[in-house]
Amino acid sequence: MKKIELLSPAGDLERLKVTLLYGADAVYIGGYKYSLRANANNFSIDEIREGCNFAHKLGKKVHLTLNIVFHNEDMDGVEDYIDQVVSAGIDAFIVSDPFIISFIKNKYPNVEVHLSTQNSTTNYESIKFFENEGIDRVVLARELSKNEISEIIKKVKCDIEVFIHGAMCTCFSGRCALSNYVTGRDANRGGCAQVCRFSFKNDGYKDFTFATKDMNMAAHIGELIDMGVRSLKVEGRMRSLYYLATVIGTYRNIIDDYYDGILNDKSMKIYQERLDRVANRETSDHYFSKEADYEDQYYTGRSEVSNQDYLGQVISYDKENKLLKIYERNYFEVGDTLELFTYDGIHKEFVLDKLYNCDMESIDVARHPDDIYYLYLDVDFEIHEYSMLKIVKKGRV
Amino acid sequence: MKILAEVINKNNLYLEIVDGIILPIKDYSVESVCYFDIDEIISIKKNTNREVFVKINKNLFNKDISSVKEILQTLNDNKIDGVFFYDLAILQLKNELNLDIKLIWNQTHMVNNYRTCDYYYSKGVDYALLGKEITIDEILEIIKLSKIGSMVEVVSLPSVGFSRRLLVSNYYNDLGVSGDKVLKVKEKITDTNYDVIEDENGTCFYYDKIMNGTGIIKDLYNNGCNYIIFREYGIDDFSELLSDTKEYIDNKCESSMYIDKYKKLGDSTNFFFKKTIYKVK
Numbered sequence: 001m002k003k004i005e006l007l008s009p010a011g012d013l014e015r016l017k018v019t020l021l022y023g024a025d026a027v028y029i030g031g032y033k034y035s036l037r038a039n040a041n042n043f044s045i046d047e048i049r050e051g052c053n054f055a056h057k058l059g060k061k062v063h064l065t066l067n068i069v070f071h072n073e074d075m076d077g078v079e080d081y082i083d084q085v086v087s088a089g090i091d092a093f094i095v096s097d098p099f100i101i102s103f104i105k106n107k108y109p110n111v112e113v114h115l116s117t118q119n120s121t122t123n124y125e126s127i128k129f130f131e132n133e134g135i136d137r138v139v140l141a142r143e144l145s146k147n148e149i150s151e152i153i154k155k156v157k158c159d160i161e162v163f164i165h166g167a168m169c170t171c172f173s174g175r176c177a178l179s180n181y182v183t184g185r186d187a188n189r190g191g192c193a194q195v196c197r198f199s200f201k202n203d204g205y206k207d208f209t210f211a212t213k214d215m216n217m218a219a220h221i222g223e224l225i226d227m228g229v230r231s232l233k234v235e236g237r238m239r240s241l242y243y244l245a246t247v248i249g250t251y252r253n254i255i256d257d258y259y260d261g262i263l264n265d266k267s268m269k270i271y272q273e274r275l276d277r278v279a280n281r282e283t284s285d286h287y288f289s290k291e292a293d294y295e296d297q298y299y300t301g302r303s304e305v306s307n308q309d310y311l312g313q314v315i316s317y318d319k320e321n322k323l324l325k326i327y328e329r330n331y332f333e334v335g336d337t338l339e340l341f342t343y344d345g346i347h348k349e350f351v352l353d354k355l356y357n358c359d360m361e362s363i364d365v366a367r368h369p370d371d372i373y374y375l376y377l378d379v380d381f382e383i384h385e386y387s388m389l390k391i392v393k394k395g396r397v
Numbered sequence: 398m399k400i401l402a403e404v405i406n407k408n409n410l411y412l413e414i415v416d417g418i419i420l421p422i423k424d425y426s427v428e429s430v431c432y433f434d435i436d437e438i439i440s441i442k443k444n445t446n447r448e449v450f451v452k453i454n455k456n457l458f459n460k461d462i463s464s465v466k467e468i469l470q471t472l473n474d475n476k477i478d479g480v481f482f483y484d485l486a487i488l489q490l491k492n493e494l495n496l497d498i499k500l501i502w503n504q505t506h507m508v509n510n511y512r513t514c515d516y517y518y519s520k521g522v523d524y525a526l527l528g529k530e531i532t533i534d535e536i537l538e539i540i541k542l543s544k545i546g547s548m549v550e551v552v553s554l555p556s557v558g559f560s561r562r563l564l565v566s567n568y569y570n571d572l573g574v575s576g577d578k579v580l581k582v583k584e585k586i587t588d589t590n591y592d593v594i595e596d597e598n599g600t601c602f603y604y605d606k607i608m609n610g611t612g613i614i615k616d617l618y619n620n621g622c623n624y625i626i627f628r629e630y631g632i633d634d635f636s637e638l639l640s641d642t643k644e645y646i647d648n649k650c651e652s653s654m655y656i657d658k659y660k661k662l663g664d665s666t667n668f669f670f671k672k673t674i675y676k677v678k
Contacts, residue, residue, distance in 0.1 A: 048473075070513065072512075072538050125490055126490050171602075177506045177558060181555070182586075201584075287561075
């Protein structure tokens with residue numbers, strides 16, 4: 001049985017490497033043009049090539065989003081662009097425009113084309129249309145129930161991909177131009193200003209938003225595997241390295257444990273807690289188990305939670321001198337209980353005894369984000385670049 | 398260039414004025430305020446020599462497919478003049494059922510370039526209802542360069558977003574109060590108003606400024622646009638607007654008089670004269 005794909009977002013080359021190292025089977029990225037995250041860092045052609053080389057060496061894949069809704073002017077140069085990214089090594093395109101689908105499949109029949117969730121595909125007949133056009137995979141709309149997804153999988157031949165984690169749109173994807181009207185920013189060409197999260201006024205009542213809670217499908221991964229879903233997609237090309245490492249690493253654990261038959265309530269509780277710790281909004285499974293209702297929305301009373309668990313990213317580990325070199329992200333001090341986690345799946349908790357600044361002077365507090373610090377840590381395993389540090393408990397035990 | 402209308406009252410279809418009407422079908426269309434069942438549609442078609450188009454523009458779900466098949470067959474058998482579709486299942490079903498009925502590509506915010514219009518034309522789609530978030534120059538370029546027939550919505554309260562969620566009911570549930578299914582809200586930063594209307598298929602956002610495209614009608618006419626569309630929801634004196642536009646197109650009234658008169662619809666010309674942006678850094 002082919003193992004389900006874990007598909008991660010990557011807003012830049014560093015995120016691409018980190019998410020693949022932390023367990024993604026494939027990443028989806030955007031180029032400088034034609035992507036629905038026009039304001040992410042995105043990838044140059046050279047960076048796409050480097051990213052593809054990195055992924056392919058690990059036996060993994062890179063998908064490129066080409067999923068804007070094209071205007072006349074956007075068509076200029078798109079064919080050359082497709083040629084360039086194919087030669088850079090892209091494994092699949094994520095596309096919403098059927099003209100682009102037919103162009104790619106006619107010219108590059110061996111390159112996969114995936115239908116973007118921007119098309120909000122909600123039924124099997126619509127998928128049959130795209131199968132006739134040569135589509136290899138469809139990313140389903142996020143508005144579908146378990147039964148609806150299951151029926152679609154039974155009735156179509158192409159691969160099915162579903163979102164499992166991250167932010168949700170209030171409207172059907174592709175069927176919202178609120179951003180255009182409120183801010184002039186084109187929602188369907190990568191400029192969405194997320195107006196559904198803006199504040200609205202209704203006379204006589206408190207100001208409110210139309211915002212949705214985020215999606216978290218961790219509890220349903222086994223069901224999705226058993227249904228025959230081909231790929232599990234995480235949202236968030238503009239999310240931080242720490243967030244992506246945590247979310248992708250955790251879903252990697254859940255998927256592997258499920259296939260190994262060792263996923264249980266206890267381990268699931270730990271995984272869910274990890275996901276909850278990096279969430280800045282409440283989560284739900286939206287339409288999967290029931291019709292989404294008011295409990296899946298934020299109307300009033302919500303504030304963004306800023307997560308300060310993340311302390312720093314490992315640059316290297318000097319095994320001989322037991323020194324961990326890190327970039328700091330958030331304040332911590334000697335006596336705090338920290339957790340080191342690695343893409344090998346190691347989670348090591350320790351109390352920080354000794355801390356040094358970049359000149360190797362002993363200090364008590366790491367207070368400057370982006371500075372380099374050294375931590376004393378005596379372990380007998382390798383610690384690679386891109387391992388992460390987070391806080392477990394403040395102060396001495 | 399023909400005039401089509403989408404109305405808000407089943408008892409006043411303006412058939413004596415327009416060239417055709419658009420009837421949103423009950424249960425399978427959205428972003429409208431007046432829906433017709435299949436019997437009403439067939440009856441209207443049988444009793445008029447005007448063109449009758451049907452709108453089936455909701456995102457269809459598996460459970461809708463068998464009913465939609467029957468509806469398409471019935472519409473085809475009764476010589477309905479065309480079906481506005483959003484979901485590609487409609488195009489697939491037309492092919493599967495080998496129907497003759499004309500189709501109009503009506504993916505609200507997506508009908509924005511001539512090459513994709515041509516793609517749909519090559520798949521047997523007859524017309525494209527062009528997007529409302531593109532400029533008049535882009536519209537005219539599509540009309541000029543694409544083989545597909547063209548339709549342009551020129552006067553309406555624009556529908557700007559559609560959700561499967563029951564956002565108005567949910568909102569009142571959250572507040573713990575009851576209310577009707579129409580919410581009038583103001584976005585605070587830009588101070589713009591929206592009508593948020595919910596029915597059993599979901600919730601539609603309408604921008605509460607009339608899209609006044611009366612000033613582009615002659616450009617559309619001169620460049621070979623096939624149909625212009627007027628939607629009655631939110632528009633006063635709709636009958637007069639339709640009659641005046643008919644005379645304007647037929648050169649039976651002074652252009653300046655028509656244009657001046659319909660300044661009363663307001664100064665929102667949507668995106669006809671301004672481009673959207675998408676890179677902010």
